[in-house]
Amino acid sequence: MRLYGSRQTEFLCGLYTGWDAVQSELFQNKDNVGVRTSPQPTRDPVMNKLKFFIISLLVLFLTALFISSQSLLAETQQAKSIEELAARYDCSGCRDCHEENFKAWEKSAHAYSMKGSGKGRTLATFKTLITRGLMTWAYSGVSKPEDVEIKHLMGCAKCHLPQLAEASDDVAREIVKAVWAGDSKAIEKLNIGCLICHQRNAVIHKWTEGYPRKDAVYGTKDSGHEDKAYPVLKKSPAMSESIFCGQCHGLGPGFESDQPTQCATAYGSYLWSYIPEGGTQTCQDCHIRKFGKGHAMPSYRDFDMQDAAADMDVEMIAYHWRKNKAEGVIPLAVVQVAMTNRTGHGIPDG
Ligand code: HEC
Ligand code: HEC
Numbered sequence: 001m002r003l004y005g006s007r008q009t010e011f012l013c014g015l016y017t018g019w020d021a022v023q024s025e026l027f028q029n030k031d032n033v034g035v036r037t038s039p040q041p042t043r044d045p046v047m048n049k050l051k052f053f054i055i056s057l058l059v060l061f062l063t064a065l066f067i068s069s070q071s072l073l074a075e076t077q078q079a080k081s082i083e084e085l086a087a088r089y090d091c092s093g094c095r096d097c098h099e100e101n102f103k104a105w106e107k108s109a110h111a112y113s114m115k116g117s118g119k120g121r122t123l124a125t126f127k128t129l130i131t132r133g134l135m136t137w138a139y140s141g142v143s144k145p146e147d148v149e150i151k152h153l154m155g156c157a158k159c160h161l162p163q164l165a166e167a168s169d170d171v172a173r174e175i176v177k178a179v180w181a182g183d184s185k186a187i188e189k190l191n192i193g194c195l196i197c198h199q200r201n202a203v204i205h206k207w208t209e210g211y212p213r214k215d216a217v218y219g220t221k222d223s224g225h226e227d228k229a230y231p232v233l234k235k236s237p238a239m240s241e242s243i244f245c246g247q248c249h250g251l252g253p254g255f256e257s258d259q260p261t262q263c264a265t266a267y268g269s270y271l272w273s274y275i276p277e278g279g280t281q282t283c284q285d286c287h288i289r290k291f292g293k294g295h296a297m298p299s300y301r302d303f304d305m306q307d308a309a310a311d312m313d314v315e316m317i318a319y320h321w322r323k324n325k326a327e328g329v330i331p332l333a334v335v336q337v338a339m340t341n342r343t344g345h346g347i348p349d350g
């Protein structure tokens with residue numbers, strides 16, 4: 001089950017060794033004095049370096065071209081309204097053939113990832129972020145709610161609504177308006193729907209597995225798919241691995257952001273605590289399959305999950321103690337409680 005993770009580690013180590021080799025080539029053999037056991041000693045080292053240089057330039061040029069064409073593509077695709085962004089990832093059509101998954105998902109936290117539980121706990125926290133955070137921070141560029149742009153919301157949205165990265169600042173303003181009006185109806189259309197997990201965020205290692213295709217849904221195999229709008233079924237190697245959930249369930253503060261934010265850290269504690277202690281189950285094992293709850297993916301609000309959360313051993317001895325003459329004999333108790341966390345991470349989280 002852990003193969004995917006170890007393959008990734010090997011790849012990183014491989015990359016490191018590769019860099020080492022490049023360094024020794026570039027620096028230690030600078031004057032061609034190092035020990036070289038090349039089978040072709042007649043090769044001109046200057047020509048070699050020149051070739052290396054030209055190829056590097058070419059690669060750099062092609063990469064730059066690729067990145068600029070990608071960002072151009074992204075720019076032309078920015079959604080201009082909540083409606084447009086919601087329509088892009090609308091998954092109401094999936095219900096026709098996957099009713100059970102749909103009904104379970106509808107109840108899940110993923111279906112209200114911007115509104116949040118209860119009356120809109122997450123939405124309310126967005127307001128706090130703006131009033132007590134962004135508007136009070138000297139260098140945020142936000143002095144009133146209307147100044148909020150997409151970049152200010154991405155610190156949260158990278159997990160709560162990753163597709164917001166494809167929206168223009170008009171959408172940020174629309175969201176802020178809805179937040180101020182407490183209008184959760186407007187926001188409810190924005191969520192982590194079927195197409196976020198089964199398409200947009202289904203591929204983790206995009207340089208090896210390719211970028212997600214717009215005509216496909218991603219699952220456990222490559223084949224055709226009956227849905228006319230998404231006629232292709234592609235295999236996502238990450239889908240049944242913990243790393244898939246980990247992309248939003250938090251490793252730590254998110255240092256890639258100008259203002260790191262910490263919310264969920266379940267994946268971090270899973271990797272650094274549960275796995276090193278010999279844990280073998282994936283997020284999917286416990287949250288999707290173990291109790292047959294499927295796409296509802298429940299946690300502490302579910303009784304079966306609560307029961308599975310911890311073992312508790314309680315030992316108690318009651319006795320009488322003669323304290324002193326004034327107070328006499330008083331009843332005392334010693335209570336020993338041992339709690340063992342049976343989940344795959346620290347609890348509570350977030
Ligand atoms: C017209 C019916 C139909 C619609 C609409 C439909 N599907 Fe499917 N889907 C199927 C069928 C049938 C299969 C089983 C294919 C197989 O096993 O070869 C399937 C398989 C899948 C799988 C793969 C399961 C696996 O083996 O890993 C996923 C994921 C999936 N659908 C997601 C979706 C999503 C997301 C939508 C909405 C965007 C959707 N489907 C819409 C009929 C449909
Ligand atoms: C939070 C991410 C997430 C969302 C949202 C999500 N799925 Fe899935 N889905 C998964 C994962 C992960 C699996 C593989 C589960 C496993 O390993 O057992 C899966 C499996 C499936 C399968 C194949 C297995 C099965 O249960 O039949 C289908 C079909 C499917 N999903 C359809 C949907 C549809 C339709 C929606 C929207 C109503 C949806 N999914 C929303 C993550 C998601």
Ligand code: HEC
Nearest residue numbers: 109113116117122159160244245248283284287297298299
């Ligand atoms: C695209 C990001 C994303 C992915 C992928 C994702 N989640 Fe989530 N998940 C969230 C967010 C955001 C919330 C909280 C939404 C809220 O209530 O505001 C959440 C909530 C949950 C909860 C409920 C927590 C609670 O407070 O009750 C569970 C359990 C959960 N996810 C499990 C999973 C599992 C298991 C997977 C992988 C199969 C997964 N998630 C994949 C973003 C994601």
Ligand code: HEC
Nearest residue numbers: 245249270281282283286299300306308309343344348349
């Ligand atoms: C060995 C089983 C197991 C594994 C593995 C596991 N979980 Fe959990 N998880 C649970 C149980 C049980 C609960 C309910 C805890 C409770 O009642 O407080 C839970 C709770 C949660 C919660 C709610 C946290 C809270 O505040 O109480 C989230 C979110 C979550 N899990 C996500 C994940 C993700 C993401 C993964 C993979 C990185 C994962 N879980 C792996 C069993 C597991």
Ligand code: HEC
Nearest residue numbers: 116117121122125126155156159248249250263264349350
């Ligand atoms: C690393 C990903 C990530 C980031 C960044 C993030 N969140 Fe979360 N957030 C989650 C997940 C996953 C949950 C689900 C519960 C958990 O793990 O405890 C959650 C839960 C919550 C909850 C409780 C939801 C409920 O329904 O009870 C609130 C509120 C919340 N987040 C607000 C925010 C705000 C506001 C920001 C930005 C300042 C933010 N989060 C940043 C992933 C993230």
